[in-house]
Amino acid sequence: MASTSRRALRLLSSFGSRRLWPLRELAITLGASERTVRRDIETLRQLGYPITTVHGPDGGYQLGAGRTLPPLVFDHDQALAAAVALQTAPSTVFGLKDDAARALVTLEQAMPAALRESMKSLRLTRLENYWEFPEPPIDSTALTAVGAAVRHRHVLVTETLRADGSRPGSGDDDFPPSRRVEPHHLVVWAGRWYLVAYDLGDHQWRVHRVDRLRTRPTTHCFSPRQPPFDDLAHFVMSSHDRGDTPTAWECTGEARLNLPARIVARWAPSGSVVEHLDAEHCRLTLGAWSWAGIAGILATFDTELTDLRPPELADACHRLAHRLAIGAGPERNP
Incomplete structure (x- = not known):
C-alpha cells in the first residue's frame, strides 16, 4: 500500500509537469510496468482525479481538459528544487525578493510534514559577488x-x-x-x-x-x-541595437575584439555591451572596479585586442602583459 501511494503521488506530480504522457514513458518514469501504471491510473480515477485517455499514435493519458485539476502535488525532488529556486531567484524585478520569501513560506505550509522538513533543511544565504553586474530591477x-x-x-x-x-x-x-x-x-x-x-x-x-x-x-x-x-x-x-548601456562602474573601457559578437556576448560579463562590427569582429564595452580588472576580463577572450579606449585601459593592458611575462619566467628553447 505504501509503495502504491508513493507511485500515485509521483504519477500526479508527473501530470502536473506535463499534460500528455504516453503509457510507456510513464512506466519508465515511475520505474513500474505498464500494467501497474494502468492500475494506478484507475485508482486515481476512482478517487475523483480527471485522468482521460487519448487514443491514437500520439495518444496517452492526460488531465481532463476544462475540468477541475487535482490539488498541487510535489515529490521530494521537486520540493527541494522549489526551495532552492525561490531562495536563489535573481532580483531583476522590484519586490521579487520579498515575494519569493513569502511564496516559500506559503509553499511550505501546504506541504506534508516530511517534505516541509526537507525544504526547511535547505535554508540558504545568497552572497553577492563582484562578477554579478545586475541592472536595477524593473517595475x-x-x-x-x-x-x-x-x-x-x-x-x-x-x-x-x-x-x-x-x-x-x-x-x-x-x-x-x-x-x-x-x-x-x-x-x-x-x-x-x-x-x-x-x-x-x-x-x-x-x-x-x-x-x-x-x-x-x-x-x-x-x-x-x-x-x-x-x-x-x-x-x-x-543584436547591436538593443538599447544597452554599460553598467556604471568606477572604470569603463572598450576594445575591438577579433571575435564575432555572438561568441563574445555569450561569455561577456552581465552589464557589458557587445556591438556587432562585422562577421568576425565586435566591440566590447564593460566596467570594473579598476583598469586592471577590465584588462584581466579582456584577456580571458584569448584573441587580438585593438583600439583600446581610454588610454588608462591601454596602460593597464601593458602593465598586465609585463607582469605575466615576469611570472612566466625566461623563455625556454625547445
Whole structure:
C-alpha cells in the first residue's frame, strides 16, 4: 500500500509537469510496468482525479481538459528544487525578493510534514559577488503588461526612454518616435529583460530593453509570425541595437575584439555591451572596479585586442602583459 501511494503521488506530480504522457514513458518514469501504471491510473480515477485517455499514435493519458485539476502535488525532488529556486531567484524585478520569501513560506505550509522538513533543511544565504553586474530591477507592472501583450498577441505602442528613464526631446534623432510593434518573446539575459518584437513601421525584427520602453497596450490582435532566425538566444545576443548601456562602474573601457559578437556576448560579463562590427569582429564595452580588472576580463577572450579606449585601459593592458611575462619566467628553447 505504501509503495502504491508513493507511485500515485509521483504519477500526479508527473501530470502536473506535463499534460500528455504516453503509457510507456510513464512506466519508465515511475520505474513500474505498464500494467501497474494502468492500475494506478484507475485508482486515481476512482478517487475523483480527471485522468482521460487519448487514443491514437500520439495518444496517452492526460488531465481532463476544462475540468477541475487535482490539488498541487510535489515529490521530494521537486520540493527541494522549489526551495532552492525561490531562495536563489535573481532580483531583476522590484519586490521579487520579498515575494519569493513569502511564496516559500506559503509553499511550505501546504506541504506534508516530511517534505516541509526537507525544504526547511535547505535554508540558504545568497552572497553577492563582484562578477554579478545586475541592472536595477524593473517595475513588475511594466513587465506584466509586456508579458500579457506577448501572451494575448496584442500590438503594443512603444516609446524608447533614455538610460535614466526620462523621455527624449522632440529633436533627439537617437530616439525614434512611438512605434507599433508585435511582441513575440520575452528573454532574460544577464539580469536584463528584453522583448523580441516585429516593428510594424520598418518591418524589421528588433530587440528592446523592457526597462527602456514605455508601452501602451492595444486591443488589436496579430497572428504569430515565423521569425527569420532559428536561435532566439543568438539573435538577442548578436543584436547591436538593443538599447544597452554599460553598467556604471568606477572604470569603463572598450576594445575591438577579433571575435564575432555572438561568441563574445555569450561569455561577456552581465552589464557589458557587445556591438556587432562585422562577421568576425565586435566591440566590447564593460566596467570594473579598476583598469586592471577590465584588462584581466579582456584577456580571458584569448584573441587580438585593438583600439583600446581610454588610454588608462591601454596602460593597464601593458602593465598586465609585463607582469605575466615576469611570472612566466625566461623563455625556454625547445
